Amino acid sequence: MSTRSLDNLIARLNRLPGVGVKTAQRLAFHVLSMPAEEVEGLSSALLEAKSRIHYCPVCGNYTEEELCEICSDNRRDRSLICVVRDARDVSHLERMREYRGCYHVLGGTLSPMDGVGPDDIRIAELVSRVKEGQVKEVILATNPDVEGEATASYIAGKLKELGVKATRIAYGIPIGGNLEYVDEMTLFKAMENRREV
């Protein structure tokens, strides 16, 4: 083949999530048409992100520094911890620009079917943080699916033993949504958790 390096690039792009063969081809041909500096920039951005980014030893969020941006920020409320599945969720929640507490990234959710037990995710680390005594409330913000619920209940049980308040993010209809497209379970939860206005 006279285009081995192009085929290799297509194959590697095709391994990325959500990138099918057609998209990989389109991206690869685009790369060939990009200025060389742009390609070099993208190539080294990949290496740099991979080599520099690591997990914050306190909360498990992504960081380039010793501690992550949130754990090293003294204005953040250390008595409040929001528990999430992975580091991506931290950036999703930070987009609110409202939450002033800290986070704890579990690095997964309990899933007996996949062999993921309490020792496989960062629950012990959360318990030690809580045991330090500063934490007043832990918000359980795992996903509202089977594994997320199971993980939230398991952690809630552990926190009860430690005498710390555990809360779960609210279920209800999404803002800007249409009742027609909201599933029955969500509607039921939205009705159940109705508030006086």
Add this chain to the structure above:
Amino acid sequence: MSTRSLDNLIARLNRLPGVGVKTAQRLAFHVLSMPAEEVEGLSSALLEAKSRIHYCPVCGNYTEEELCEICSDNRRDRSLICVVRDARDVSHLERMREYRGCYHVLGGTLSPMDGVGPDDIRIAELVSRVKEGQVKEVILATNPDVEGEATASYIAGKLKELGVKATRIAYGIPIGGNLEYVDEMTLFKAMENRREV
């Protein structure tokens, strides 16, 4: 920011065609979770494809060698040239595994609105190839849009002057398509070009 290299990766991925901010984030987070060798592989695949791939001096197709795979293949029929807009079209047409002639990549289509005239695309190169005397037929396979049609007619005119047969790929309903979703112009062309069975 404690995630500057991650933000840089997201920004660079976001510049790729069809990659919005959300997709760029998803890809970047995936890169962080990939084994280091995989990231290094992707990073160097980008550099290698960009540095090794160039245009075939005969037909304008992509190649790593002096001539492209098709131009250096003696079993290909050199009396037949298929004219396409860009090198991607060559790989699309090659997927048929039926065409045994050669190609000529224009590197664009005539578009007076965008300031692309006959001297900006590889028409002169096509004319020289035809003038060498071996070519019997030129198939015009530019896209069936305004620019593609204009380019095909322009080249057909040039070929007529040289006394070489010029053909245009057929218009009609796509195989596996549904008449309901075929536009009127295509239906008209399909009726007009009907064949006795």
